[in-house]
Amino acid sequence: xxxxxxxASPGAESRWDSAEARRIIESLRGLDGALIPMxxxxxxxxxxxxxxxxxxxxxxxxxxxxxxxxVLTFYHDFRRTPPARHALHLCRAEACQAVGARAIEAHVKxxxxxxxxxxxxxxxxSLGAIYCLGNCACGPSALIDGETYGRLTAEKLDQLxxxxxxxxxxxxx
Amino acid sequence: MSAVRVYVPCDxxxxxxxxxxxxxxIGRLARERNREIxxxxxxxxxxxxxxxxxEVTTPEGRIAYGPVAPADVAGLFDADFLNGGHHKLRxxxxxxLPFLRNQERLMFARCGIIDPLSVEEYRAHGGxxxxxxxxxxxxxxxxxxVTESGLRGRGGAGFPTGIKWKTVSEAPMGPNGAxxxxxxxxxxxxxxGTFADRMLLxxxxxxxxxxxxxxALAVGAxxxxxxIRSEYxxxxxxxxRAIEKARDAGYLGANVMGSGKSFDLETRLGAGAxxxxxETSLLESLEGKRGVIxxxxxxxxxxxxxxxxxxxxxxxxxxxVPVILDDGAAxxxxxxxxxxxGTQPFQLAGNIKQGGLVEKAFGVTLKELVYDFxxxxxxxxxxxxxxxxxxxxxxxxxxxxxTPMDYEAFAAKKAMLGHGGIVVFxxxxxxxxxxxFAMEFCAAESCGKCTPCRIGSTRGVEVIDRIIAGRxxxxxxxxxxxxxxxxxxxxxxxxxxxxxxxVQSAVRHFPEDFDRPSRKAAE
Numbered sequence: 146x147x148x149x150x151x152x153a154s155p156g157a158e159s160r161w162d163s164a165e166a167r168r169i170i171e172s173l174r175g176l177d178g179a180l181i182p183m184x185x186x187x188x189x190x191x192x193x194x195x196x197x198x199x200x201x202x203x204x205x206x207x208x209x210x211x212x213x214x215x216v217l218t219f220y221h222d223f224r225r226t227p228p229a230r231h232a233l234h235l236c237r238a239e240a241c242q243a244v245g246a247r248a249i250e251a252h253v254k255x256x257x258x259x260x261x262x263x264x265x266x267x268x269x270x271s272l273g274a275i276y277c278l279g280n281c282a283c284g285p286s287a288l289i290d291g292e293t294y295g296r297l298t299a300e301k302l303d304q305l306x307x308x309x310x311x312x313x314x315x316x317x318x
Numbered sequence: 319m320s321a322v323r324v325y326v327p328c329d330x331x332x333x334x335x336x337x338x339x340x341x342x343x344i345g346r347l348a349r350e351r352n353r354e355i356x357x358x359x360x361x362x363x364x365x366x367x368x369x370x371x372x373e374v375t376t377p378e379g380r381i382a383y384g385p386v387a388p389a390d391v392a393g394l395f396d397a398d399f400l401n402g403g404h405h406k407l408r409x410x411x412x413x414x415l416p417f418l419r420n421q422e423r424l425m426f427a428r429c430g431i432i433d434p435l436s437v438e439e440y441r442a443h444g445g446x447x448x449x450x451x452x453x454x455x456x457x458x459x460x461x462x463x464v465t466e467s468g469l470r471g472r473g474g475a476g477f478p479t480g481i482k483w484k485t486v487s488e489a490p491m492g493p494n495g496a497x498x499x500x501x502x503x504x505x506x507x508x509x510x511g512t513f514a515d516r517m518l519l520x521x522x523x524x525x526x527x528x529x530x531x532x533x534a535l536a537v538g539a540x541x542x543x544x545x546i547r548s549e550y551x552x553x554x555x556x557x558x559r560a561i562e563k564a565r566d567a568g569y570l571g572a573n574v575m576g577s578g579k580s581f582d583l584e585t586r587l588g589a590g591a592x593x594x595x596x597e598t599s600l601l602e603s604l605e606g607k608r609g610v611i612x613x614x615x616x617x618x619x620x621x622x623x624x625x626x627x628x629x630x631x632x633x634x635x636x637x638x639v640p641v642i643l644d645d646g647a648a649x650x651x652x653x654x655x656x657x658x659x660g661t662q663p664f665q666l667a668g669n670i671k672q673g674g675l676v677e678k679a680f681g682v683t684l685k686e687l688v689y690d691f692x693x694x695x696x697x698x699x700x701x702x703x704x705x706x707x708x709x710x711x712x713x714x715x716x717x718x719x720x721t722p723m724d725y726e727a728f729a730a731k732k733a734m735l736g737h738g739g740i741v742v743f744x745x746x747x748x749x750x751x752x753x754x755f756a757m758e759f760c761a762a763e764s765c766g767k768c769t770p771c772r773i774g775s776t777r778g779v780e781v782i783d784r785i786i787a788g789r790x791x792x793x794x795x796x797x798x799x800x801x802x803x804x805x806x807x808x809x810x811x812x813x814x815x816x817x818x819x820x821v822q823s824a825v826r827h828f829p830e831d832f833d834r835p836s837r838k839a840a841e
Binding site for chain 2: 176177179180184185215216219222223238239242244274275277278279280281282283284286288291293294
């Protein structure tokens with residue numbers, strides 16, 4: 146069963162392996178409505194879904210490549226290029242706006258020098274927008290490498306990003 | 319001495335505020351100090367301003383401490399919190415807090431109290447009693463009970479649940495009908511300011527399993543799907559574990575509770591599309607397709623998932639059902655006002671002092687929720703606007719907070735209850751920016767099927783930008799109004815059809831925010 150794929154998941158390997166991708170696809174062919182679970186599984190494993198997977202998915206599911214391409218590009222979660230080393234998604238929804246998300250958004254864009262849906266030139270961070278993490282009583286919220294954080298300030302977010310870069314988010318206590 | 323039970327929520331909000339680290343710190347210190355404890359990862363009580371809320375079992379009952387940071391843990395041990403000792407974070411018995419004491423928790427009766435993955439604890443707290451009764455009833459009797467209770471769909475539209483179930487139950491089977499029927503749970507809780515579905519998925523997942531199984535018995539379905547949004551990874555993992563445990567305990571599978579009836583469940587993960595909270599779009603997504611709206615008719619009740627008759631209900635509709643079967647339709651109907659019967663989990667969010675979950679009978683006013691439960695704004699500034707019902711819900715000004723929480727009362731104000739989310743804004747909010755955001759959100763999330771939504775939302779952003787810049791203000795306000803009418807009347811689903819609610823309510827109640835350049839000139 147696939148797990149969520151908000152950008153790079155920990156341990157995801159970015160080098161595409163067609164044979165392994167094919168095995169993942171075939172292992173899920175028995176599911177009803179299998180295409181989205183397959184895309185999640187591929188992204189969990191590789192950090193993205195390479196276009197090379199499209200013909201294999203079409204073949205196994207007996208649908209056209211256009212249909213697979215349509216699904217892959219419809220959903221915000223799926224990415225078609227290898228992810229940056231770290232993924233930051235800021236919640237842009239109203240409950241977070243009410244407690245200062247717009248200021249944090251401006252801070253992060255300025256700090257990273259990029260807008261939403263872009264990556265820093267050094268491949269270190271990608272910046273994504275997310276509409277609600279269900280943490281609406283303790284915003285502003287963000288997702289850093291798949292983990293949800295609440296009650297953010299610009300300073301706290303900077304700190305969490307430094308910890309992510311140092312690979313010690315979990316150890317930080 | 320037996321092990322002391324220590325509760326540290328596994329709820330996403332608790333974890334986002336450090337609960338995992340707190341749990342690890344408690345475990346480590348207990349080992350170091352040779353204290354025998356059992357850590358239970360419960361759901362949240364919904365007192366989010368106190369999360370992470372740690373509770374310990376003492377002879378006087380459960381004593382809570384919060385909000386606990388990892389750095390507080392050593393001090394808690396020093397204060398002998400394992401015996402309920404005094405500490406600055408001690409909040410006493412949670413059930414004595416007015417925030418909880420003044421609620422009417424039916425579906426949230428167990429959330430935050432039990433171990434969410436223990437079938438035994440679920441049963442010990444009244445779980446599966448509704449299902450047991452349903453198994454002894456004819457399908458038509460179950461449908462009649464749900465109809466009689468007055469339960470209306472909790473996703474926002476408020477359609478009577480019993481009528482929907484009746485349509486599916488009467489859909490023909492056999493050679494000239496369907497070969498099977500489905501039950502589908504919409505757990506794509508995308509509205510900002512809502513987290514009730516998530517709390518139950520994480521804190522009381524067997525309740526959903528029980529509710530969906532009762533629905534399956536009522537309509538003759540043998541298979542169910544739970545569609546959970548990908549923004550809820552903790553909920554997704556928790557639900558999968560609960561399904562396995564329910565199966566092992568004989569509550570799901572080929573022989574539900576020894577009845578000879580068959581029903582099983584699978585989860586599916588969304589992929590970041592708000593539109594998949596719309597029922598037909600959700601069905602497309604479950605079938606592995608793009609989440610594009612289907613025109614209705616045919617109704618999903620007759621031609622739903624994979625073309626079969628399907629019950630699609632919001633998670634909170636399913637989780638309302640066990641108590642209706644257990645305590646009776648009359649008991650449930652006794653709560654509420656007018657045609658809004660029963661209880662609704664209201665979710666206090668945004669700029670609010672005491673954010674969290676309030677389950678109350680319909681009829682409670684917005685003012686009671688925001689002030690009596692919520693304690694006003696977090697930063698102490700005056701409340702200026704409250705958005706109810708998610709990104710497609712209207713903004714209500716502070717002067718209209720007397721409105722009772724009732725489907726019809728809200729409709730009369732061109733507003734809606736939606737999924738019960740309440741987002742509070744203080745007096746620094748710029749309502750023109752909020753109106754612009756509503757259109758921008760619609761443009762980002764439109765499935766593209768119908769023109770008013772796909773194109774109208776982008777044009778809406780442009781028109782609001784011109785108004786904000788003070789260009790042909792009157793003319794553009796008129797244009798915005800016309801555009802909103804077109805979206806309301808011409809969109810295929812609620813996304814395009816309701817985006818004008820926040821936009822027009824902002825213009826109606828806060829016109830001064832749409833007139834800044836001339837105000838500046840006058841100053």
